[in-house]
Amino acid sequence: MITYPRQVTTHDEHVVLVNAEGEAIGTAPKTVVHGVDTPLHLAFSCYVFDGDGRVLLTRRATHKRTWPGVWTNSCCGHPLPGEPLVDAVARRLSYELGLAADSVELMLPRFAYRAVMEDGTVEHEMCPVFRAIVSSEPRPNPEEVGGARWMPWKEFTDDAMTGLLAISPWCGEQVPLLTAMGPDPSLWAAADPATLPPAARSPH
Template sequence: MTSDEHVVLVDRDGRALGTAPKTSVHGRETPLHLAFSSYVFDSDGRVLLTRRADHKLTWPSVWTNSCCGHPLPGEALDRAVVRRLSYELGLAVESVDLMLPSFAYRAVMANGIVEHELCPVYRVTVDAPVTPNPDEVGETLWMPWKEFAEGAQNGLLAISPWCREQVPLLTELGADPLSWQPAGADALPPAARP
């Protein structure tokens, strides 16, 4: 991340309100802003989990879904997913599928720092090795989706708060993550539509 990277601020209806420096929006009064989460799967339906780097401002050292991030102002969300997967995990992906177009959450860390995001969720399939960027990722782990989903929903796995909220919604799409039916881009919030 460059020091001048901006995020898109949004209202409750998902309309863009402007931008703000990324460094200024993660604190005790975090405004709602546009983000994304992605879940990377291999051809066996295993999901790639990542442990956030120890020095991350929000939820350091916590296990979570494959990759999260923020689109740059004017950047399509699917392109942001591709960009961040390359940067954080060294993955070259061709396409991403929109799964949960209107997911949003607010979570507060023990130290009072707040995450407040309108955060559409994407599925990505890969057939390539992962090369984690230590600036972003402390560790990676491939896990069968069924095992991960059950552990996440039963509280047996310590995972990020957004991931804990996303997993039940994803399981509603079906038992096999490779057969989930994508949503159309027209279902995205206005600020995220191409």
């Protein structure tokens, strides 16, 4: 039986609230922060690649509050108050996918988005984007992930940008920014962590 590392339970997990400049202005329980008037808060997205340059896509579990059952990038999450973003990425990769990354590097330090579901629920995140390289196969946690598959990067980006593959709104906005960095994800230049939003550079 597969076991997963302990994860902060939803009733005691808080997210870091930020202003438009990316400065921390407080925290709020994750269970109440997502609604029709979701405040801007700190998050991250991660794209996991293997040695063949394939990207790992995941399908969000059907009981997720936002975009349930939708295909998206490998892993998303929120840093806990005081938690460095790189540590949050590693924590969520382990918990959601049973993966320990060989490397985790910052790619898009200032990405932010706002998206609204059909029922009015809003996602509103300052969401730096990371690239992780792994040398093992994922073990998806069904509490978080409804499915996973590897795809060649170009096939994925072509399908995503032409609409052949329906993906989450944040992933849809991130893909063009990542493809602009070059056709080979292994050659993307890592961003300077000093360019992260202030809340992601210092204790919250």
